[in-house]
Amino acid sequence: MCGIIGHVGEGNAIDALLTGLENLEYRGYDSAGVAVQNGSGIEIRKRSGRLSELKTSLLGEQLEGEVGIGHTRWSTHGPPTDENAHPHTGATDDVAVVHNGIVENYAELRERLREHGHEFTSDTDTEVIPHLIGQYVAEGMATEAAFRRAVGELEGSYAVAAMVSDERAIYAARQGSPLVVGVEDEGVFLASDVPAFLEYTDTVAYLEDGDVAVIHPGGIELTDLAGRSVTRELRTVDWDPEQTAKGTYDHFMLKEIHEQPTALAQTVEGRVDRRSGAATLAEFEPGDFAGIDRVQLIACGTSYHAALYGSLLLNDAGVDSRALLANEYGDRSPPVDEGTLVIAVTQSGETADTLSALRRATAAGARTLTVTNVVGSTATRIADDRILIRAGPEIGVAATKTFSSQAVVLALLADRIARDRGDDSPLGPTLVSALKTLPRQIERVLSSTDAGAIARRYHGSRSYFFIGRGLGYPVALEGALKFKEITYEHAEGFAAGELKHGPLALVTPETPVFAVFTGEEDARTLKSAEEAATRGAPIVALCPADHRATAVADAHLEIPDAPPETAGLLANVGLQLVSYHAADLLERPIDKPRNLAKSVTVE
Numbered sequence: 261m262c263g264i265i266g267h268v269g270e271g272n273a274i275d276a277l278l279t280g281l282e283n284l285e286y287r288g289y290d291s292a293g294v295a296v297q298n299g300s301g302i303e304i305r306k307r308s309g310r311l312s313e314l315k316t317s318l319l320g321e322q323l324e325g326e327v328g329i330g331h332t333r334w335s336t337h338g339p340p341t342d343e344n345a346h347p348h349t350g351a352t353d354d355v356a357v358v359h360n361g362i363v364e365n366y367a368e369l370r371e372r373l374r375e376h377g378h379e380f381t382s383d384t385d386t387e388v389i390p391h392l393i394g395q396y397v398a399e400g401m402a403t404e405a406a407f408r409r410a411v412g413e414l415e416g417s418y419a420v421a422a423m424v425s426d427e428r429a430i431y432a433a434r435q436g437s438p439l440v441v442g443v444e445d446e447g448v449f450l451a452s453d454v455p456a457f458l459e460y461t462d463t464v465a466y467l468e469d470g471d472v473a474v475i476h477p478g479g480i481e482l483t484d485l486a487g488r489s490v491t492r493e494l495r496t497v498d499w500d501p502e503q504t505a506k507g508t509y510d511h512f513m514l515k516e517i518h519e520q521p522t523a524l525a526q527t528v529e530g531r532v533d534r535r536s537g538a539a540t541l542a543e544f545e546p547g548d549f550a551g552i553d554r555v556q557l558i559a560c561g562t563s564y565h566a567a568l569y570g571s572l573l574l575n576d577a578g579v580d581s582r583a584l585l586a587n588e589y590g591d592r593s594p595p596v597d598e599g600t601l602v603i604a605v606t607q608s609g610e611t612a613d614t615l616s617a618l619r620r621a622t623a624a625g626a627r628t629l630t631v632t633n634v635v636g637s638t639a640t641r642i643a644d645d646r647i648l649i650r651a652g653p654e655i656g657v658a659a660t661k662t663f664s665s666q667a668v669v670l671a672l673l674a675d676r677i678a679r680d681r682g683d684d685s686p687l688g689p690t691l692v693s694a695l696k697t698l699p700r701q702i703e704r705v706l707s708s709t710d711a712g713a714i715a716r717r718y719h720g721s722r723s724y725f726f727i728g729r730g731l732g733y734p735v736a737l738e739g740a741l742k743f744k745e746i747t748y749e750h751a752e753g754f755a756a757g758e759l760k761h762g763p764l765a766l767v768t769p770e771t772p773v774f775a776v777f778t779g780e781e782d783a784r785t786l787k788s789a790e791e792a793a794t795r796g797a798p799i800v801a802l803c804p805a806d807h808r809a810t811a812v813a814d815a816h817l818e819i820p821d822a823p824p825e826t827a828g829l830l831a832n833v834g835l836q837l838v839s840y841h842a843a844d845l846l847e848r849p850i851d852k853p854r855n856l857a858k859s860v861t862v863e
C-alpha cells in the first residue's frame with residue numbers, strides 16, 4: 261500500500277505534492293511526509309497521523325523546491341511514528357527516498373550496510389534504500405548507476421522514488437507496486453495512481469515491472485534495470501477531476517453510493533443488444549469463449565463477494581464455476597487446464613493476493629481474464645484479457661459502486677460465455693431488461709429515508725447479522741463486511757439456512773437480523789428470519805413493498821420489484837446506506853476506516 265507522489269518542474273513543487281498526497285490518502289494514512297530540493301540541499305518534513313497533521317505543521321513555513329517527493333503510509337514494518345514516516349534518508353541527508361511495497365531482504369541488507377558503518381534510525385524496510393544509494397555514490401558511482409544497483413538488490417515488491425541534493429531529477433523504479441507518470445507543460449509527475457495529479461494533467465504513462473525512470477523538468481528517460489531503453493505508451497485518461505472531488509457530499513463513500521446509477525449506465529453502455537436480449541461484450545471476438553469448460557473467479561474482500569455473485573450467475577447459465585479467495589488460491593486450489601478460464605476480480609487491479617493468484621493460474625496453464633476499474637493496472641497487464649467495469653474513480657476505502665459494476669460485468673460475462681459455448685443461456689433476456697431499469701430503481705432506493713431511520717433505530721445494538729439465500733448470500737456477506745468496516749461494530753453475514761446450524765446461538769433481542777429477499781425461495785429465507793425473530797431478534801426485511809416478509813419484520817427497507825439478478829444489487833445499495841448512516845452516527849472516519857487502505861499491495 262502507501263501512496264507516492266513526485267514532481268519535477270517549474271515553480272514550487274510543494275502545492276502539487278500536498279494535493280497529490282491528499283488524493284492518495286486512500287492508500288494509507290498512518291503518516292505523511294514530503295522532501296523538496298532547491299539545488300542547495302534536501303528539506304524533509306514528516307509526521308505520524310493524517311496528512312492534515314503534516315499540513316498544520318507546515319503552516320507559516322516557507323518550504324520551497326522545484327523537485328519534490330511525498331508519501332502517505334500504510335504501515336508494514338514498524339509502528340506509525342514520525343521516525344518511520346517517509347521520506348527516509350541515508351547516512352547523510354543527500355539522498356531521500358519514498359517507497360511503496362515490502363523489501364523482503366531488508367534485514368540482510370541492513371546487516372551488510374552496518375558493516376560499512378551505516379546506522380539506522382527507523383524500523384522500516386525502506387531505510388536500506390537511501391543507505392544503499394548513498395553507499396554506492398560514496399564508492400564513486402554516478403547517481404543513476406547507484407540507484408540502479410540499489411534497486412537491483414531489492415527482493416520483494418517496490419515502487420521507489422529517490423532524489424539527491426544536487427540534481428533536478430527524480431529516480432524511480434517499480435517491481436510489483438504501481439507507478440504512473442503524468443506529463444504536463446510545466447513539468448512531470450510521478451505517482452502511485454492517476455487521481456494524485458489529475459487536477460494538473462490527464463496525459464499519463466504506466467510504468468511496468470522492471471522499469472527505471474529518470475525524470476527531469478524536460479521529460480523522462482525510461483529504461484529497464486539493465487539500462488536498455490523502453491517505451492511506454494502515453495495515453496489520455498478520461499476521468500474528470502470533478503469525479504475525484506467530494507462535491508456537496510460529506511464523504512466520498514456517500515457520493516460513490518449515489519453515483520451508482522450513472523456508474524452502472526456506463527458499465528453497461530454498448531455491451532448489450534436490447535433487441536435480442538444478449539450480452540455482446542465487443543471486447544471479445546464471437547465464439548471466443550467456446551472452449552471454456554469451467555470458470556474460477558479469484559478475488560478478495562468486496563470483490564470476492566462480487567465474484568461469488570458472478571459465479572452463481574455463471575452456474576445458472578450452465579457454466580461450471582466457483583469463486584475462490586485469492587489469498588487461499590495456491591497449492592490446494594482446484595485443478596486448471598486449457599479449458600479453464602480464471603477471472604481475477606479486482607477494483608484496483610493492484611491487490612497483491614489477487615495478482616499472485618493470477619500469476620499462479622497463468623503458470624498452471626489457465627486462460628486468464630481480469631475484471632477491473634483501473635486502466636493500465638498491473639492485473640490488466642498480466643492477464644490474457646481484460647474488461648473494464650467503467651465505474652469511475654472510487655476514493656472511499658469501502659468499495660461501493662465498484663461492487664455493483666463488477667457484479668453487472670460478471671453477469672454480462674456469464675451470458676456471453678454461455679452463448680459462446682452454445683449453452684441455452686436463460687440469463688440474457690431477463691438480465692438485459694433488468695439492467696435497463698436498474699439505474700432508475702437504484703435512484704428510488706437512494707431517495708428513500710428508510711436506511712437512515714433503520715440505522716438510528718438499531719444504533720447501540722450488540723451485533724448485526726445479515727442473511728440471504730442464492731444471490732442474496734453474497735449480498736448478506738457484503739452487507740456485513742461494509743458494516744464492520746466503517747462502523748467498527750460486530751457484524752456477520754450468513755447463508756440464511758446456516759443460521760440454525762450455529763449462529764442462532766448468538767441471536768438475542770440486541771442483534772438485529774437484516775434479511776435479504778431476492779425472490780429466490782423467499783419462503784425459506786423467511787423461515788430463517790422467523791427462527792431468529794422467535795429468539796427475540798428484530799428483523800429488518802429488504803424486499804418489495806407487498807412482500808409477505810413485511811408482515812413478520814420489525815422494520816422494512818423497501819427494494820423495488822426486480823428479478824433476482826438485480827434484486828440483490830438493489831438490496832446491497834440499501835445496506836450500503838444503512839452502514840453509512842450507522843457509521844455517521846458513531847462519528848467514524850467513514851472514508852478512511854482505521855487499519856485499512858484502498859489498495860492492498862502486500863500479501
Ligand code: F6R
Nearest residue numbers: 561562563606607608611658659
Ligand atoms: C472492502 C474493500 C476491500 C477490497 C479488497 C480487494 O470495502 O474495499 O475488501 O474489496 O481489498 O480490493 P480490489 O478489488 O482492489 O482487489
